Amino acid sequence: MQDKALLINKALSNLEIVIFSVNCTIRYSGRAESFLPQGDRIIIIKKDGTLLVHQPQGSSPVNYMPKGSQHRMVEKESRWWLQSSHQAKKEFMDIKLHAIHFIKTQELVDSEKIQLAGTERDMAEMIYQNPSLISGEFKPVGMEEQTKYGFIDVLGHDDNNNLVVVECKRYTGDLAAVTQLRRYVERIKKEKGLQKVKGILACPKISPNALKMLEDLGFSHKAVSPPKYLERYGKDQKKLGDY
């Protein structure tokens, strides 16, 4: 165990990634307090100080520590503990190690960033480029207007020169989306001193409650789905290999 501790402390100081498979008990104190009874888990400590504890099922880590945390193996009363702390954020974690199934340390090299398509931002751009997706009379105005009046996805006007605020959601529109749209419309009305500003929620579908609230507020829903850009970077795909 002593040698394992040395190995780990050395790896941590070398900023290598460390992967444990252990049987442990965990306490955390910081933004909240938590206790996790004894069980088998995978623990990962990354170069940037991030610590993740994963159970054998589930997508999210059951416990974790943020980037910038410090970690060390400590022996106390003939027991080994993995202690983590982030002093600035006042977060602390103590992992009591009942057994260590295996440990692996490794230097990983990866500075690549993921390329993602089909986001809400892509949706807004698609509508901006192809405003008939909203309606035949919808005319988007300059993108700079978006920043000027906040985080409005697409701002435009109709044939009667009414301003139109479009809020995009990539999946089901919910009550929060409606209140967000409402907030933008009210802000525009106040800042521009307008009586009438249209609000449109663009999303593939909308919950019944959200639709009711939307219509009660005089807004409307337009069914639009986020774009899948496979075709867009089809050429890049070829360059990247015969995938």
Added chain:
Amino acid sequence: MQDKALLINKALSNLEIVIFSVNCTIRYSGRAESFLPQGDRIIIIKKDGTLLVHQPQGSSPVNYMPKGSQHRMVEKESRWWLQSSHQAKKEFMDIKLHAIHFIKTQELVDSEKIQLAGTERDMAEMIYQNPSLISGEFKPVGMEEQTKYGFIDVLGHDDNNNLVVVECKRYTGDLAAVTQLRRYVERIKKEKGLQKVKGILACPKISPNALKMLEDLGFSHKAVSPPKYLERYGKDQKKLGDY
């Protein structure tokens, strides 16, 4: 490589957890589309079919597949791929393996659930038990009222018999929290046919914009922090050692 593939496919069918350290390229298609150029990553496949891909830094997985996904090692044109799919959700991932640094399979036993204190729910209960945290005249009403009118954190009334809606946030109150409170107050007004319903946002702090909107709507902010229940299980801590 052949033997590794057999090992992995066997482990996957045995519902063991599999941990890879690899150099890979990743494509994903499903709710969105993504491409991640070549680099070193850790891959975890869990018993429930969850797949996680982690880069050497950052808290969130760069790519992932949901619970219920299926995985297999495939050889194609003298290259090994790890293919994952979730047919029902129409999600697909192809991981092109340039190198495998190590693979570990393991059976993990853990059915424990984490105990968490300091959540918004705990905050609401604290206020319900100790209403003077809101004000001297605040009197909470029965908890069953909460479900009847939705997900209101704490519902009560003041000395003048005005209904009071309290929305709790465990950290900074923001614009979304204000619109959420507004939604609850409007719902109560409509369902009960009331003219005046008070709204209170209980949170440790509040952003300037949120405070302005809150006051414009006639609501108010009360500084309350989520409870830390360390003292509740203080005795257990002592048993675990003087960390």
Added chain:
DNA sequence: GGGGAGAGATGCCGC
């Protein structure tokens, strides 16, 4: 560093 908002969010609970 804080505010505002999205996320391939995930997870939990209730209907």
Added chain:
DNA sequence: GCGGCATTTCTCCCC
């Protein structure tokens, strides 16, 4: 399964 909502959300962008 969907709806509504919190999350030790995390991450990104912009000020």
